[in-house]
Amino acid sequence: MRVFKKDIALGICLVLVSFLLPLFKIGNELGTLVSATSTVFAIVAGFFIADAMSNYLRLQTLIAEENASLISIADTARKIGDNKSESVHQAIDQYMIAQLNLGTLGHVFQTEKEVDRIETAINALAVGPEEKEYLERILDMKDKIISCRQEISLAAKNNLTTGHWIVLITLAVLMITTILAIRDGSMLMSLIVSLIIIGTQAVLVLLREMDNNHLLEKKLAYENPREVFHAVSQPPYYPHFSPLYSRLPNEAGLYRLGREDMSREKSWDVVEVLKSKA
Numbered sequence: 001m002r003v004f005k006k007d008i009a010l011g012i013c014l015v016l017v018s019f020l021l022p023l024f025k026i027g028n029e030l031g032t033l034v035s036a037t038s039t040v041f042a043i044v045a046g047f048f049i050a051d052a053m054s055n056y057l058r059l060q061t062l063i064a065e066e067n068a069s070l071i072s073i074a075d076t077a078r079k080i081g082d083n084k085s086e087s088v089h090q091a092i093d094q095y096m097i098a099q100l101n102l103g104t105l106g107h108v109f110q111t112e113k114e115v116d117r118i119e120t121a122i123n124a125l126a127v128g129p130e131e132k133e134y135l136e137r138i139l140d141m142k143d144k145i146i147s148c149r150q151e152i153s154l155a156a157k158n159n160l161t162t163g164h165w166i167v168l169i170t171l172a173v174l175m176i177t178t179i180l181a182i183r184d185g186s187m188l189m190s191l192i193v194s195l196i197i198i199g200t201q202a203v204l205v206l207l208r209e210m211d212n213n214h215l216l217e218k219k220l221a222y223e224n225p226r227e228v229f230h231a232v233s234q235p236p237y238y239p240h241f242s243p244l245y246s247r248l249p250n251e252a253g254l255y256r257l258g259r260e261d262m263s264r265e266k267s268w269d270v271v272e273v274l275k276s277k278a
Helices: 002-020 030-080 082-102 112-123 129-155 162-180 187-211 214-220 225-231
Strands: 254-258 268-272
Touching (some): 002 187, 030 082, 030 112, 030 129, 030 162, 030 187, 082 112, 112 129, 162 187
Antiparallel strands (some): 254 268
């Protein structure tokens, strides 16, 4: 939220520039210069957005596959027996909580201990000959989770380097400068120029949020894990820094809220949401 406040403040300053900056001209071929700078900026920004979008969509698919595999493991373990599946469900629950507490999609290297617990719980399952098929399915899903995590660790990295941002910002400044030169002093033209400048800033902000996965973190951070918690028969979990509007209870009106002090053995509290009477 702090980052967006800075973006809003910068946007307000850019709007004022169009109205307060004195008029100036750049040569006689101003129309050609505006077309050239805007075209180059659009091509370069469009290329980077397409690259970030492909990475964004792939990461979204990998997260969905990982959570689907966890749900499949939980359901299949329950078929083996409620007593035998309890440790598996607990390990899955701890893994999802650890993910959410980190608040980032780059969680792979920080959740290795929780994944080891899932593997240990699966290996400890004692099955008979008639349940061997269930165990094989669980092992296949476990291997799929490991594969997804390996790919997530690569897809979660930023594509744009410092050099890429220097090129984009340089082109954006050149385009804004040429756009400012077409003003004629009228209020309408100043307004149009300010909207173009804000649009340029919005493109850069959107590209940044896509490249650092902030958009995907907000989209999937609290909605997608709910199905996993449901599969292990636990209320949904939300870290203490989660926004209030995202804390949706389960059918029983319950959810778990993480404590700011994570050093305690039980690092969350159960919250009951009172349902209004019809």
